[in-house]
Amino acid sequence: xxxxxxxxxxxxxxxxxxxxxxxxxxxxxxxxxxxxxxxxxxxxxxxxxxxxxxxxxxxxxxxxxxxxxxxxxxxxxxxxxxxxxxxxxxxxxxxxxxxxxxxxxxxxxxxxxxxxxxxxxxxxxxxxxxxxxxxxxxxxxxxxxxxxxxxxxxxxxxxxxxxxxxxxxxxxxxxxxxxxxxxxxxxxxxxxxxxxxxxx
Numbered sequence: 296x297x298x299x300x301x302x303x304x305x306x307x308x309x310x311x312x313x314x315x316x317x318x319x320x321x322x323x324x325x326x327x328x329x330x331x332x333x334x335x336x337x338x339x340x341x342x343x344x345x346x347x348x349x350x351x352x353x354x355x356x357x358x359x360x361x362x363x364x365x366x367x368x369x370x371x372x373x374x375x376x377x378x379x380x381x382x383x384x385x386x387x388x389x390x391x392x393x394x395x396x397x398x399x400x401x402x403x404x405x406x407x408x409x410x411x412x413x414x415x416x417x418x419x420x421x422x423x424x425x426x427x428x429x430x431x432x433x434x435x436x437x438x439x440x441x442x443x444x445x446x447x448x449x450x451x452x453x454x455x456x457x458x459x460x461x462x463x464x465x466x467x468x469x470x471x472x473x474x475x476x477x478x479x480x481x482x483x484x485x486x487x488x489x490x491x492x493x494x495x
Contacts, residue, residue, distance in 0.1 A: 335416075338412055385479075389476060407458060420447075443487065444491060452480060
């Protein structure tokens with residue numbers, strides 16, 4: 296089960312990195328980002344394949360992996376980083392709720408939901424940026440920051456705008472959830488732009 300593997304992996308890597316990095320919070324973030332990075336690669340790859348050749352099995356494997364990751368990450372945040380932004384907890388909870396209802400009641404929207412999660416592509420470059428700033432002293436930051444802003448705008452702003460609109464047009468009961476996540480994306484995009492301007 297992915298959830299159990301992630302937890303075991305988290306504590307194993309946390310112990311390993313603690314031997315080299317004294318800052319406990321930095322160790323927590325590093326381990327979390329490593330897990331998130333590989334999940335984002337997996338989800339992005341599957342979602343892109345489903346654009347051209349949709350597979351139910353691939354779709355459900357992707358959604359199940361995301362669901363288990365969000366549960367794991369919520370527990371990790373509560374345990375190691377309780378003061379984290381409230382928005383992250385809301386974001387994770389919204390996905391967990393949406394996951395069950397879409398899988399149980401809205402199977403006809405599988406293709407749309409798959410495209411919705413193309414947003415994970417931007418997450419890859421977000422982690423690259425954090426690693427560049429934390430360990431490489433901006434050596435690779437600028438190129439990753441540009442790629443992050445481009446992919447974030449395409450997949451979390453433009454893409455979310457379209458599917459949020461579709462959710463209202465088709466009168467989905469969970470349109471408010473899409474709108475909430477979309478609002479979060481706009482806010483986080485503002486923070487990314489602000490950070491990029493200050494850093495460059």
